[in-house]
Amino acid sequence: MPNQTEETRGTTKTISIRDLNKFYGSFHALKDFSIDVEAGEFLVLLGPSGCGKSTALRMIAGLESISSGTLQIGEQDATNVLPKYRDIAMVFQSYALYPHKTVAENIGFPLKVAKTPKAEMDAAVRAAAEQVELGELLDRLPGQLSGGQRQRVALARAIIRRPSVFLMDEPLSNLDAKLRGNMRAELKRMQSELGITTIYVTHDQIEAMTLAHRVAIMKDGELQQLATPKEVYSQPANLFVAGFMGSPPMNFLEGGVVNGEFGTEESRFALPGAPDTAHAVVGFRPEDCTLVAPGAGLVDARVYTVEMTGDLVLVTLELGGAHLVVKMDKDFEIDTDVTAGIAVQPDNLFLFDGNSGDRVDWTGPRS
Amino acid sequence: MSTPARPHRSIFEPPAIGQMSLATKIVLYSVLIGWSLFVLFPVYWLLITSFKEATAVNEGPFFIPWVDFQPSLHAWKELFVIDYADTLRAYFNSIIISLAATALSVLVGSMAAYALSRVEYAPNLITILFFVALLALVAVSVGVWGIDWRLAAAVGVALFFFLARAVGNLYQVRLQNGDILFWIISQRILAPIVVVVPIYMMFQSVRMLDTHLAIILTYTVVNMPIVVWLMYDFFNSIPRDLEESAQLDGATMIGIFREIVLPLSRAGLAATTLLVMILSWNEYLLALFLSTSRAQTMPILVAAMNAGERGILWWTMSVAIIVMIIPVVVLAVILQKYISKGLLVGAVKG
Numbered sequence: 001m002p003n004q005t006e007e008t009r010g011t012t013k014t015i016s017i018r019d020l021n022k023f024y025g026s027f028h029a030l031k032d033f034s035i036d037v038e039a040g041e042f043l044v045l046l047g048p049s050g051c052g053k054s055t056a057l058r059m060i061a062g063l064e065s066i067s068s069g070t071l072q073i074g075e076q077d078a079t080n081v082l083p084k085y086r087d088i089a090m091v092f093q094s095y096a097l098y099p100h101k102t103v104a105e106n107i108g109f110p111l112k113v114a115k116t117p118k119a120e121m122d123a124a125v126r127a128a129a130e131q132v133e134l135g136e137l138l139d140r141l142p143g144q145l146s147g148g149q150r151q152r153v154a155l156a157r158a159i160i161r162r163p164s165v166f167l168m169d170e171p172l173s174n175l176d177a178k179l180r181g182n183m184r185a186e187l188k189r190m191q192s193e194l195g196i197t198t199i200y201v202t203h204d205q206i207e208a209m210t211l212a213h214r215v216a217i218m219k220d221g222e223l224q225q226l227a228t229p230k231e232v233y234s235q236p237a238n239l240f241v242a243g244f245m246g247s248p249p250m251n252f253l254e255g256g257v258v259n260g261e262f263g264t265e266e267s268r269f270a271l272p273g274a275p276d277t278a279h280a281v282v283g284f285r286p287e288d289c290t291l292v293a294p295g296a297g298l299v300d301a302r303v304y305t306v307e308m309t310g311d312l313v314l315v316t317l318e319l320g321g322a323h324l325v326v327k328m329d330k331d332f333e334i335d336t337d338v339t340a341g342i343a344v345q346p347d348n349l350f351l352f353d354g355n356s357g358d359r360v361d362w363t364g365p366r367s
Numbered sequence: 368m369s370t371p372a373r374p375h376r377s378i379f380e381p382p383a384i385g386q387m388s389l390a391t392k393i394v395l396y397s398v399l400i401g402w403s404l405f406v407l408f409p410v411y412w413l414l415i416t417s418f419k420e421a422t423a424v425n426e427g428p429f430f431i432p433w434v435d436f437q438p439s440l441h442a443w444k445e446l447f448v449i450d451y452a453d454t455l456r457a458y459f460n461s462i463i464i465s466l467a468a469t470a471l472s473v474l475v476g477s478m479a480a481y482a483l484s485r486v487e488y489a490p491n492l493i494t495i496l497f498f499v500a501l502l503a504l505v506a507v508s509v510g511v512w513g514i515d516w517r518l519a520a521a522v523g524v525a526l527f528f529f530l531a532r533a534v535g536n537l538y539q540v541r542l543q544n545g546d547i548l549f550w551i552i553s554q555r556i557l558a559p560i561v562v563v564v565p566i567y568m569m570f571q572s573v574r575m576l577d578t579h580l581a582i583i584l585t586y587t588v589v590n591m592p593i594v595v596w597l598m599y600d601f602f603n604s605i606p607r608d609l610e611e612s613a614q615l616d617g618a619t620m621i622g623i624f625r626e627i628v629l630p631l632s633r634a635g636l637a638a639t640t641l642l643v644m645i646l647s648w649n650e651y652l653l654a655l656f657l658s659t660s661r662a663q664t665m666p667i668l669v670a671a672m673n674a675g676e677r678g679i680l681w682w683t684m685s686v687a688i689i690v691m692i693i694p695v696v697v698l699a700v701i702l703q704k705y706i707s708k709g710l711l712v713g714a715v716k717g
Contacts, residue, residue, distance in 0.1 A: 061611075061615060062615075063611050063614070063615075083611075083614045083615045084614060084615065084616075084617040084618070084619075086615075088615055089615065089616070090611075090612065090615050092608045092611070092612060094606060094608045095608075096606065096608035096609050096611070096612040097609075098609060098613075098626075098627060099631070100630045100631060109613070109616055109618075109626075110616035110617060113613075113616060113617045113618045113619075113622055113626075114617055157612075157616070161616075
């Protein structure tokens with residue numbers, strides 16, 4: 001790689017975000033957003049569209065101004081620093097390739113504007129192209145490439161100058177499902193080889209779970225939970241996170257807790273040790289429950305539909321107004337409109353405060 | 368048949384020539400040839416008229432040289448040998464004025480369009496109204512009450528800043544880019560005939576009548592709205608991601624404009640340039656008012672030929688019109704290769 005990487009470049013950096021806010025007029029797009037990203041970490045910002053994740057990323061890049069709060073990249077306060085001085089490379093959802101430049105010119109553009117000598121630049125372009133397996137396509141124009149190839153050009157352009165931070169804004173969402181899986185694996189491999197701090201925005205929980213060291217889940221401009229993928233799945237901070245992670249999402253029953261017993265309008269079951277509240281939500285994941293004979297499980301419900309997905313059977317049941325999904329083995333069979341019981345191990349039950357939505361650390365049968 | 372018929376053909380896709388029946392071909396080609404003759408005939412008529420003597424025009428119509436009439440070079444001689452000074456002056460006037468006005472309006476207009484498409488403006492309506500009101504007040508005080516213009520201007524500027532600061536912030540009605548854009552195009556809605564007298568008087572008072580600069584400035588202003596409107600649309604079609612990506616890669620503002628925006632807007636710039644050039648080249652009304660002799664342009668020269676004491680000089684007029692068409696055709700041919708579609712293919716998505 002070029003010599004310039006020795007001193008300033010190539011040293012991956014921490015990112016420290018403190019109380020970042022973004023206002024568009026009176027619209028509060030990002031609310032007191034604080035995260036510390038470690039050097040070399042792969043952090044994923046996950047959330048539904050409009051949750052502020054892209055805004056946060058663009059503020060880190062310097063493409064949006066920071067209404068209030070501070071941003072520190074490495075030792076440098078970057079709050080009001082122009083994008084080009086932040087030593088960041090970004091991969092856009094649209095790839096943002098220059099359509100009038102060849103693949104080689106696209107990849108070499110960051111070095112060209114840095115006035116790198118021609119020979120050095122050519123070598124770097126070839127090396128970057130090799131890394132993303134684009135070797136033979138250097139003379140093509142972006143318009144002559146497939147979606148996956150364009151994605152690779154965008155990646156090569158990002159890695160060529162060894163930035164201290166990578167930002168990626170839904171880079172895989174324009175690819176078809178199969179290609180997305182391949183690129184996801186390659187991306188993960190590449191990031192761990194380069195060891196460059198990466199912030200990755202997506203709405204796809206599978207991407208988040210598979211790629212991230214830590215996941216930051218966002219909703220309505222607010223950070224909901226920042227934890228490892230495993231923690232986010234097994235200890236969701238609140239109802240939103242619990243309902244967002246997992247496919248199909250977690251089942252919820254609304255009711256109240258009285259004397260260690262959880263009751264809905266239709267049924268009641270024991271939740272020993274749970275604090276009394278008038279409004280509580282009990283959750284359990286489709287993969288953590290099974291169907292049993294009526295009366296033998298936690299609750300009884302009527303079978304609404306049965307879906308065969310190949311490797312398993314998804315049974316949807318109706319209880320009151322709510323739909324509950326149970327994942328069963330692929331050779332499980334049941335008729336619709338019959339009543340069945342749903343059995344859940346007590347330590348697979350989550351309890352949430354019905355008003356705030358926060359998970360109640362319920363030390364009863366767990367622990 | 369060598370090419371197999373495609374299983375699906377959309378309604379609007381014509382069959383290949385080779386697959387047409389003879390009758391269809393005959394009808395198709397007759398219509399095309401007929402239309403071509405219809406379109407090209409005036410040009411042909413112009414060309415032969417330029418070689419006709421007065422008698423051949425007056426006793427006509429004659430259509431075929433050497434058969435119907437004897438062609439002569441007298442009209443060409445008259446314009447390019449006898450009166451060559453007048454002709455060439457008008458010709459070069461037209462070239463200089465059109466080129467300068469086109470260059471100026473495309474340069475300034477496209478910069479305005481780029482700014483309007485990339486930056487969000489929010490000018491305060493009250494401030495603008497103050498500005499207009501004070502401008503009118505200064506004009507009246509100088510023109511009607513005879514106050515020294517330096518004094519009036521200084522007081523006007525001072526009052527503007529005072530009012531803008533003191534009152535401007537109380538009323539937060541703000542214009543947006545769309546309003547600014549509409550205001551610019553609304554300048555073109557107004558017919559030129561409406562403003563031609565004020566423009567005449569304005570240039571008269573600064574003693575600039577019959578100068579190139581006066582016509583160039585007027586054409587620039589008149590064409591600017593068209594440039595802004597067309598280029599605004601064009602710049603909007605260039606994805607912002609490209610510029611943002613270049614920005615992150617370390618490119619400067621100038622670098623981004625030169626490396627990314629300019630190459631991608633070549634087609635739009637070429638089309639706009641051609642349009643504005645043709646409009647300036649053919650403009651008659653404003654030139655009629657603003658020029659008398661030194662700055663006279665070709666359209667004025669041509670028009671003058673049907674008002675002389677010798678009657679309407681069809682032959683010299685034809686010559687003038689032919690030489691007038693040539694530069695525009697040349698320009699169109701040069702710019703045509705830039706006006707190609709699909710320049711943005713591959714920029715974003717697939």
